[in-house]
Amino acid sequence: MTVIAATAIAVSVFVSFQVASELMNRKLLDTAEDQLHADSRVLATNAERAGLAQVPLPPYPGSGRLVRVILPDGSTRTPAGQPELPPVSEQAGRVAEGASTDLLESADWDDGYRVYTLRTGDGAVQVADLADDSPINEFGFGMLVIGLLCVAGGALVGRTVARAALAPIDRLTAAAVRVADTRDLDADIPDEGGGEIRQLIQSINDMLAALRESRQAQRLLAEDASHELKTPLTSLRLNVELLIRLDRRGTLDSALPAESRTRLLHDLGAQVAELSTLAAELTEVARGDVSDESTELIDFADVVVAAATRARSRMPDIEVALDVSSVWVTGRPAALQRAVLNLVDNAGKWSPADQPVQVRLRAAGASAVLEVDDAGPGIDAADAPRVFDRFYRADSARALPGSGLGLSIVQRVVDAHGGRVTVARSTRGGALLRVSLPAASAPTASAGFAAGKDTAAR
CATH class of the missing domain: 3.30.565.10 (Histidine kinase-like ATPase, C-terminal domain)
Incomplete structure (x- = not known):
């Protein structure tokens, strides 16, 4: 149960992290694109007023957005000190020539830039930013730490709950082992716990009661059978001993006339038949159902x-x-x-x-x-x-x-x-x-x- 609880929490945290990361990444992309659109429109407005060749491009401050102006002849202007952007793509060139009004590029750029191209006058302006995965990485690290804490806490809670919930099972197992070792069917297992565990204990107690009744029935059957067998066996033994004793003395014919011998043999046959019947009935009874x-x-x-x-x-x-x-x-x-x-x-x-x-x-x-x-x-x-x-x-x-x-x-x-x-x-x-x-x-x-x-x- 501890492993199951920890695994379930780990899976939940992982799935939550994947969903949250995807949602956060989409939100950041949407925000960055909106910002690129806004900055490009501001630059395009200034270019329309001053012209693409004369629009002022302040020196690069060292961080932030990157800008570039595409002139009608295909050449470009960039602020002083700004890092060099990748060459103008073929699609961006067609935008500058009037084939389209705007273009957002990101997938085909190896340096991780997102570049927005907006048609302005006879050329175009471009605003770019560098894809920054640091917020996602920081979020993932935070989720990892939280996930590990949740897994550890879930494992601890699962173990505690499992030990408390299974304690009656442990006691039930010990009681069953004790009954198996001592053959003491009179010791009922304490009725504790709740729900299915209580039903299990009651079922085992019912089983022990049935075994007690079965053992008592076997004991009574053995006692009654012993009592019933005693009389015909005693009579049969006495008659046989009488015949053996008279035969050893050589007085069988004189001591027991033919009529007496016939009656004695008839009694022996009846006693043997009675024992056979009793043995068959005892077998039938002992078989039960x-x-x-x-x-x-x-x-x-x-x-x-x-x-x-x-x-x-x-x-x-x-x-x-x-x-x-x-x-x-x-x-x-x-x-x-x-x-x-x-x-x-x-x-x-x-x-x-x-x-x-x-x-x-x-x-x-x-x-x-x-x-x-x-x-x-x-x-x-x-x-x-x-x-x-x-x-x-x-x-x-x-x-x-x-x-x-x-x-x-x-x-x-x-x-x-x-x-x-x-x-x-x-x-x-x-x-x-x-x-x-x-x-x-x-x-x-x-x-x-x-x-x-x-x-x-x-």
Whole structure:
């Protein structure tokens, strides 16, 4: 900023000097020409009275104007002691001969004279002066001194203002370096300064607050995951240790009858499946909103049907009834399918074997509405506000498999797609989970296909 201020002042002074010098030079030239005209007219008047050959020419005083009389024969008269002027030019000679009334010459004279020739009688008179650049030089020197002083003063003022204006930036930089070195996200940067600097500090404080929340969420996720992993891992370890101990003793067959071994192996398989599910859900939660999958225009009905097909293969004892209509949305197909699968899995845990899980999809205004309900005991009013929290499990659900992450993932996916998920009680007495997503316009080429997409399947 100091260099910029000094440079700007230097450029301003230079431009001002050029303009002022040009204006001053023009003014001096105009004044000198006016004076030449006036002096030549006085000399011409005297020559007309006394004649060109007899007009008195006082001795040259040593400085000032130079005069010369051009006689009809082309000869010249000059005052005694006057410096010799350049020879009469061809153009001035023609003026003396009557070709013109007057002439001002300066560009073609090497000695720097300005000569004004005025026709008088049968000849002419000339008045000349020596071009004097001293006023311009003195003016330029004065402007140079003033310019240097202005540049120095501007640099000093610019540096002072810059240091005062950038002092909050220096403190902000120091605070940012301190946070980076200490990893202390709890130390807010003091809100000082004004304008853009204050906005910058507030933005950085907001960023630090977001980082604090993210770190807290990571800590809670690690603690909750550790707690959730402890139970299935302990059970799995005890069962495996039991099998190893009995096998080493050679009493595996006698101590565990075939029915007990089958039940134990079934428990081990269920525990491994539960750990796999929990690991996948933890990975999904830890990824947050970061996904490499791109959004695209999709028929939500295809996603629901695919999720229901996967749910049937995972829960062969539970019937899934579909009643879906073609509704187009913009989103990530894999993420939406995972959310729908979690909804169906959750309903399958509670639905009696003789009651299907009902999945309905329809268009409602500008939204695509998905409903999944079961005929289970439903969700208590006290648990409804927390069913979408991570790792939250109602007291009645602690005996069932699961980690409490499924519905949390559903809410995150729905929020990422600009939708809303709610919980209510279905007409069959169970839980009704409803997802609303912004609908999109169907491709024109698919209009005929969409009309035949409505289906009800079991």
